[in-house]
Amino acid sequence: MSEVLWRPGLRFGSYPQKPESRLTDFEQGAAAFFDKIVKRLTRKRYSLTYVVEQVNRHAEPLRHCNEQQLTIAILALREALSRQGLTEVLMLRAFALIRETADRTLNKRHFDEQLFGGWLMINGLLAEMETGEGKTLTATLPACTAALAGIPVHVITANDYLAGRDADMLKPLYLRLGLKSGAVVDGMALEQRRKMYQNAIVHTTNKQIAFDYLRDRIEIGEDTGPLRFQYRQIRQDVTEQKHEALIMRGLCFAIIDEADSVLIDEAKTPLIITQTKPNDESPKTYGDALYLASSLFINDDFVIDAKSRDIELTSQGENTLADMAIGLGPNWKNKRWRETMVKQALIAEYCFKRNKQYILKDNKVQIIDEFTGRVMEDRSWEQGLQQMIEAKEGCLISEQREPLARISYQRFFGRYLKLAGTSGTVREVAAEMHRVYGLHAVKVPTHRISKRRLLSERIYTTQAAKQRMFLQRVNELHTLGRPILIGTGSVAESLEVSDWLEQAGLLHRVLNAEQDQHEAEIIAHAGQLNAITVATNMAGRGTDIALGLGVAELGGLHVIALNCNESRRIDRQLYGRCARQGDPGSCEAILSLEDAGLREFYSSAILKTLTGLANGDQALPAWLGNLILRLPQTYKERHQRSVRRQLSKQDKRLSRILAFSGKFE
Numbered sequence: 002m003s004e005v006l007w008r009p010g011l012r013f014g015s016y017p018q019k020p021e022s023r024l025t026d027f028e029q030g031a032a033a034f035f036d037k038i039v040k041r042l043t044r045k046r047y048s049l050t051y052v053v054e055q056v057n058r059h060a061e062p063l064r065h066c067n068e069q070q071l072t073i074a075i076l077a078l079r080e081a082l083s084r085q086g087l088t089e090v091l092m093l094r095a096f097a098l099i100r101e102t103a104d105r106t107l108n109k110r111h112f113d114e115q116l117f118g119g120w121l122m123i124n125g126l127l128a129e130m131e132t133g134e135g136k137t138l139t140a141t142l143p144a145c146t147a148a149l150a151g152i153p154v155h156v157i158t159a160n161d162y163l164a165g166r167d168a169d170m171l172k173p174l175y176l177r178l179g180l181k182s183g184a185v186v187d188g189m190a191l192e193q194r195r196k197m198y199q200n201a202i203v204h205t206t207n208k209q210i211a212f213d214y215l216r217d218r219i220e221i222g223e224d225t226g227p228l229r230f231q232y233r234q235i236r237q238d239v240t241e242q243k244h245e246a247l248i249m250r251g252l253c254f255a256i257i258d259e260a261d262s263v264l265i266d267e268a269k270t271p272l273i274i275t276q277t278k279p280n281d282e283s284p285k286t287y288g289d290a291l292y293l294a295s296s297l298f299i300n301d302d303f304v305i306d307a308k309s310r311d312i313e314l315t316s317q318g319e320n321t322l323a324d325m326a327i328g329l330g331p332n333w334k335n336k337r338w339r340e341t342m343v344k345q346a347l348i349a350e351y352c353f354k355r356n357k358q359y360i361l362k363d364n365k366v367q368i369i370d371e372f373t374g375r376v377m378e379d380r381s382w383e384q385g386l387q388q389m390i391e392a393k394e395g396c397l398i399s400e401q402r403e404p405l406a407r408i409s410y411q412r413f414f415g416r417y418l419k420l421a422g423t424s425g426t427v428r429e430v431a432a433e434m435h436r437v438y439g440l441h442a443v444k445v446p447t448h449r450i451s452k453r454r455l456l457s458e459r460i461y462t463t464q465a466a467k468q469r470m471f472l473q474r475v476n477e478l479h480t481l482g483r484p485i486l487i488g489t490g491s492v493a494e495s496l497e498v499s500d501w502l503e504q505a506g507l508l509h510r511v512l513n514a515e516q517d518q519h520e521a522e523i524i525a526h527a528g529q530l531n532a533i534t535v536a537t538n539m540a541g542r543g544t545d546i547a548l549g550l551g552v553a554e555l556g557g558l559h560v561i562a563l564n565c566n567e568s569r570r571i572d573r574q575l576y577g578r579c580a581r582q583g584d585p586g587s588c589e590a591i592l593s594l595e596d597a598g599l600r601e602f603y604s605s606a607i608l609k610t611l612t613g614l615a616n617g618d619q620a621l622p623a624w625l626g627n628l629i630l631r632l633p634q635t636y637k638e639r640h641q642r643s644v645r646r647q648l649s650k651q652d653k654r655l656s657r658i659l660a661f662s663g664k665f666e
């Protein structure tokens with residue numbers, strides 16, 4: 002059993018990372034399939050009973066040892082791991098030791114199911130664990146085991162607040178094991194980051210780490226060979242040119258918490274390091290374009306494709322523009338340029354709405370991730386769209402940015418020597434995780450049997466009926482004292498729902514796209530007696546909602562979804578906020594045919610027919626409601642998948658072209 006499973010070559014000064022895969026999509030698919038078969042054949046190694054039995058064999062003697070003996074056991078294991086690498090026996094021994102140490106330092110002893118989840122991760126798999134099952138504690142098993150073996154570990158999560166919180170919370174455990182740790186979060190200076198990455202375990206976010214990697218890539222240039230690294234290191238030591246030093250220690254082992262959020266939801270846009278450049282156009286030009294756009298009539302002069310957010314000018318529109326442009330500057334005489342500018346203005350007017358696609362904060366336009374409801378502070382739209390929206394909102398026009406280096410998450414995470422993760426909602430994207438990242442998902446049983454009750458998903462014909470039924474439902478539950486969490490699709494929607502509640506005299510808290518820490522504080526209180534919390538879908542994700550005193554007896558937290566989410570996965574994430582770790586809890590959806598998600602997808606003729614099938618406060622039949630909800634979700638999921646596939650392909654192609662021309666990314 003002492004087969005060496007994995008041991009990266011961590012030479013001093015090297016920058017370990019996997020070389021770029023040159024496999025085609027087909028070859029990658031075939032490799033993933035082969036890998037799946039191997040995992041099937043070695044099923045026994047990946048069973049809960051096997052892992053628990055094996056860990057328990059090592060655990061018994063540790064139960065009775067005093068602190069000094071524990072220290073000796075830690076040192077002995079560390080020595081063995083660094084000599085032999087991650088062998089199966091040593092990993093199991095490490096699990097027993099980490100479990101014992103966590104019990105003593107954090108007062109939390111890993112459950113058997115968590116041992117199994119951790120085992121999957123240290124073996125490079127994706128552990129599918131229900132919400133509230135303690136993924137953070139589970140990740141300490143693979144993280145500490147690898148770190149004890151001398152492998153730099155990155156624990157990656159969805160936002161800065163969670164990264165900082167987890168690093169602080171787990172520090173006593175890491176310290177007791179003799180492992181240095183830290184968090185890399187937004188706003189840290191380069192020197193500070195560099196220092197943090199020297200730690201054995203680093204908690205950070207996908208965005209921070211991918212940008213730091215890009216910075217390193219710019220620094221490294223094309224040549225990544227170990228000899229050159231050693232030369233650089235020596236030269237830096239001699240000349241003390243610390244500014245030239247790299248930020249990270251390569252890409253060895255990443256453990257991704259909320260893996261679907263990081264690897265799937267965030268993988269639609271590439272990460273780009275940009276530099277500012279003077280604006281191509283003056284503020285007046287944007288103003289003129291908006292003025293021209295406002296003189297055109299929808300359907301006569303232009304048509305909107307809502308799904309792809311594109312605008313086409315009709316020939317009538319083109320002629321109108323040509324006439325109107327006569328009095329403007331010389332640029333406006335150029336047909337192509339003129340139409341591009343006006344199309345951009347029309348897109349800014351009709352396809353991008355305040356509080357839906359972006360918010361105004363400190364008189365700046367900040368993009369909201371429509372999927373998650375989060376503000377994406379460093380992002381801006383390309384090709385002048387950002388500036389056009391700023392002009393529309395009367396903000397100061399920002400400088401344009403041009404790309405310096407870029408990488409997609411697909412390619413970035415593919416470069417880790419070893420990748421593992423955990424998530425509660427991977428079922429729908431399991432195939433993609435496997436194909437793109439080589440991550441095979443295995444389900445981990447829940448520690449306690451889930452008591453979550455999905456009550457109903459009702460669709461009413463009008464918004465007014467939805468509002469009435471929603472308020473009736475909230476009143477009903479609030480009278481009982483049960484806490485209610487209301488999930489909405491956008492900032493605008495959450496404000497609207499807040500208005501409804503206010504008019505009905507129901508005291509509540511709103512939580513939308515604000516700062517993560519504030520979010521987490523509010524969401525942590527969402528389980529208290531009588532609490533009503535309105536949130537955008539993903540707000541506060543990753544924060545535990547503990548039930549207040551007496552709430553479990555009343556039936557636990559109740560979740561109401563008020564919009565048709567883009568995917569079933571997001572529905573399940575929202576529902577997963579209740580009934581955690583065997584607590585009671587329930588969830589339901591209250592929707593209407595007038596909801597944006599349905600209106601955008603179905604034609605008005607279909608909606609009219611559907612409206613005729615129910616009246617007043619009556620919901621559509623359950624089977625029909627289900628069908629109406631699932632169709633757009635399936636379509637959107639497929640569309641998103643193809644966007645990600647396109648991005649991945651484009652990224653690969655770009656990297657080949659750049660490699661050919663001698664550049665690095």
Ligand SMILES: Nc1ncnc2c1ncn2[C@@H]1O[C@H](COP(=O)(O)OP(=O)(O)OP(=O)(O)O)[C@@H](O)[C@H]1O
Binds near residue numbers: 136
């Ligand atoms: N073995 C354990 N013993 C005691 N408490 C535990 C244990 N494991 C987890 N917990 C506690 O359970 C709660 C939920 O844990 P955590 O937030 O990590 O779950 P999660 O799976 O990440 O949830 P989500 O999917 O919503 O992010 C936390 O308060 C955590 O401290």
